[in-house]
Amino acid sequence: MSGQALKGHLDLLLLAVLSDGAKHGYLIITELRERSDDEFDLPEGTVYPALHRLAKGGYLSSEWTVVQGRRRRTYRLTDKGRGALGEHRLAWQSFSDAIGSVLKGVPWPDTP
Amino acid sequence: MSGQALKGHLDLLLLAVLSDGAKHGYLIITELRERSDDEFDLPEGTVYPALHRLAKGGYLSSEWTVVQGRRRRTYRLTDKGRGALGEHRLAWQSFSDAIGSVLKGVPWPDTP
DNA sequence: GGTTGACACCTAGGAAAACATAGTGTAGGT
């Protein structure tokens, strides 16, 4: 799964993971990996800039905390972010359905 | 659906549309639009370069024809292209399922 | 006491894809 695997749907994933409570970046990465059954094992260089971008856009709020000597930046969905999550999700459904429509009728190698 | 929505899945779509026979670029565009129920209304500047890229990579073969005074470049899946179609399709399924897994448990605004 | 590994963050830069834009030319209708 190398190469750019996400292709524009990263925001959806990040917003989705944050929908059930505030989390810090590193935790977001591990949770994304677990919830996707290792399909999304994202490098930090992908996730951190994306979080910054979302925060800058007003979709997330962030605050610093220190837990056992380690500083963490904790992100939380804003109202705008929650709205965007819904929109992204609808867009994903349309997109996904459309791919399904195009793929429909394309035969698999073996199946008769 | 503005912004770049396709992001890496364009190849899958093009290969899929070509799976039932050779077609020229313009027809591919219209067929993609119809088969996706207007979801994928791709500009020429997106499709043509992608076709060239796929042809250059050996996934498609192309030949010029002239139909009623208009020259057409007709594309056809190669064996490599057909193989790639299968791979892209599997990758899409994994990807799509993984998104579904992450999205699972994220509540919709209204539904209880 | 030093090293390793998990934790936790950051940024600069590059590659590539998708798109915007503009151009070339034919055919057919009004």
Added chain:
DNA sequence: ACCTACACTATGTTTTCCTAGGTGTCAACC
């Protein structure tokens, strides 16, 4: 004469994701 649909090409821009580094804490092990 003009416009629309057809059909392809070339060039530039933007955005996104990733690579590849760097900083620092803590716990465990040797």
